[in-house]
Amino acid sequence: MQQNNGLDKNQLISFMLFSALMLGAMFYFQSREEAKAPAPVEQTASTQGAAPTMGPQASNSGASPVKVAKLENNELRLEFSSLGGQISRVELPGYKAYNQAQDEANLPLYLIDNGSASYGFEFKDRAGRLIRTKDLNFQPTVQGNTLTMTTQVQGATIQFIYTLLDKYTVDFKVRTSGLGQVSSSSAADFKWDYKVRAVEKGRSQEQTHSEFSYAFDNYSSYDYDGRTGMDETEETLNWIGVKQQFFSSIIESKTGFVGSKGNQEIVEEGEYLKTLNYSGQVAMSANELNQDFSWYFLPLDLKLLKSFDKNFDEILPLGWSFIGTMNRWFFMPLYNWISSWGITAGWAIFLLTIIVKLILSPIMFKQHKLSAMMRVIRPEIDEVNEKYKDADAMKRQQATMEVYRKAGVNQMAGCLPALLQIPIFYALFRFFPNFIDLRGESFWFAKDLTAYDDLIKLPFHIPFLGEHLSVFAIACTAAILIYTMLTAGNIQQPTAPGMPNMKVLMYIFPITFLFFLNTSASGLSWYYFVSNAINIVIILVIKYLILDEKKIHAQIQANKAQPKKEGKFQKRMREMMEQAQKQQALQQEQLKKTQGKKK
Template identity: 70%
Template structure:
């Protein structure tokens, strides 16, 4: 039996070599892990969440651009007034939470506005100033850790960037305004550029019931030309290389976040991207240049986190903030500002429910339009009376040239004293009213959250009838108000379709069929729109039906109308109006051209 007297030379050498390899490997991976941890800590600093609870304000460790993050936790400083609650984060020295205290956000589970209304929260907004140092490297203030000093509703955030001191001073003013003063010292020794970029990344959170409707109203808004001009952009990109923007806002359906630089943003560009589903509606990115004075940034900014209430927006004099409320351009916006909104405010001051306010608004509009509507229905009655004569002309000239037949028909109308174009006037008048109301109901913040019957919010659709499947455009519900409005339009169409003269030319579409298709397409439009709009149009068309019945059976007497038409025939025809004359001349010219073409074709055949 062989004894083991210990390790031989080969074993000892192998052990030493293995130990050295093991220690070297441990040292290598320890250094690698330390570097990875430093990198990870730096990334965590940039992407730190707001989950840390608010701690008493303590001096935070100041970080240097070339050092790793030395602070163990990110602090939040709270500023609060009646309207706003803000949290300022020491990471980036930026506003991390914005809550509008007097409003609530939509909760799908409760089907009501009961959640806290948060514009900024959970890192959905990140902003900072981007500089280029003398080595060509770019750094951003949102990557720095600031040290806070709070004094009431004001907090000073201070950071050190390679010897340069950067201060952000936030002061919560009255209502919805936050003063944001930026000061630097020693920055000129660090940077080589005479400008900085303000970079803002913002994922807009949905706070309303109707996602598609809120997405449509979520967009860039901005003022320029010394606050005199306004523009908006709901597309993919926004480019303003020549204008100086006085303020830049990201507007939602009823709320807006606006940043206003003291001397404006230059060479502004932005990007927005639709988010199909989930918590957020759209992803925004904005970059605007700020000029440095002596390579230092000393400028006052202001943040505004506002509900889109017209009276409030107008109270900021000279800012042009009232343009944030999309009431329509030109005459449409004027109609809303000076007619529908004052009418709504007046009636709602009587203390009645919002749905009945809309009901009374509809009646007042109908009373105003009643003279025009009476003329329209009287014209319809006159056209019914002379319909046999029109049919006789059509039969008599059915084989004749279409132009000739049309001239004979127009002659019958002219002798009877019937102006066909007068029937277009009510329709033309109601087009701007329709579009004004289309803008009014989804944007009237006083209607937000107001319920009426089965509609829990008159600025969103009612979805009492839920579908077990999804239909394009209709989505997964049926709106009762939209269905009721569609039925009312169909009844009105049935009562008026008999007055429409069908085209006799071959290949022309049947106008009656088109008129019946229109109400059905209207259902697809209204089903996802504001229920207040559907309620208004239901009442409006129900009143139209009643008006037709009253006019036809109680006011207009077709025997008297027939006698009047016969009397008109005995008189000298009224001089043609400019439009009628122009139409007749165009028809005669077309007829003459057709005759000449026929002559040329006959000559070619010979």
């Protein structure tokens, strides 16, 4: 099962550099039918019982007049066009879209508007001519929360019946009569063209999260496609959707779509982010197109998505395997529990960070104790390096490991906390920009914790940074630099010629992190600022109040005096080094013999 990688180009480059540096440092030491009415009308209905209203609507470039019908409830406000009998506007009144001009989320949130999406069915008549429902004019009739669109084509009747339901759902039935006399097709093509409207603050982040998503194998399997082309001709899709960062438009077929293909293109600027085009087929029985569908225009709220039992919850890119499980069963419930206390989102993240730190505190304490012990034996390590500076690297490493063994220092114990931080980082990287409960939540100078803060605006563009500097990202970078300064003394510098200075690499890492965080969710930067600030406090407390380096030195000396049982890992490493030394000696001996024969 795949998941959206969630990275834009700049973040991807920064993240690759960040991962390479982190892993390197750790182990070195992501047609038209005329209308019957003479004048255009507008029809409106509400599921709450409002009476239909009529009004004029502009004609379609001098052609048959276009009528607009409306259905509305507390969750959706929909408009339907008589041209094509299709949904022409979708508004979610419970949410607002970002207004770039005012730097506020105060605009109506339209998933579809001004012709940004169109759909319809296509089939051929018996003369081989293509009939497209997008081109036909329908007559709308509203009754309660149901809208019926009716049209005639070559004597056949086509009806689109829409019923607005709860939970952001629109029941969509297609009924035909007499179509078998017009068409000989056994299947109809369904075409859906969709332009993703920009409704969030971070354009590149929202653009990256916009893609096809779909389920198959009777709703049990899910996949997505953020690439240029989509080809699922071998599968029967239960539903196909266009996913955005926090919302999705989905159409479900009760019999399934076959022969599915699609393509998408990035739009570099303007009100649209991407254009997506989908084509699939639905069956026609006895040459009639009688099919049941459902439209869903959903906020990507995990609880809501799971309530449908159609694998919609997989649309939310929380991460694969263990990463997604950590978000679903730990970070989301923990945040919801904290926020139920009535505190703001920023302080909820602050408390969440502290709780995570408390859970990891036993392991972190061992790591900091190990750092103190390594600082104490640093002079002995330097002495070994000096003693074996002219020897081969393997002998020098073997002697160094012997010092650690006698002192009772397990170097691998320091890797465990770092390894634990990797899945936590990935989980949080998915959590903050995709958790809809944080959408629009402000904290200090960050107006939306799911997007970057841009308090510092730049008059020019900096590659990989953009035209702003995130204050939270800068604060986080500064905290990581201070933490690095406090721990860099424990880094062993390779003595072999040409090897990079590990301490320099450790200082480069925080700078790389700035490029990565500057366009990321400000909630993520705030979390890691708090996390690293706590790390700094812990180091200072342990160094000056808890651990006595003189006592540690005395303990190490006592460890040396006692016979030391060799651990399995140390034994394996020693045996590998001894075997490598034997192999090296054998190769040198064979080389000498070969050279002697040549002479």
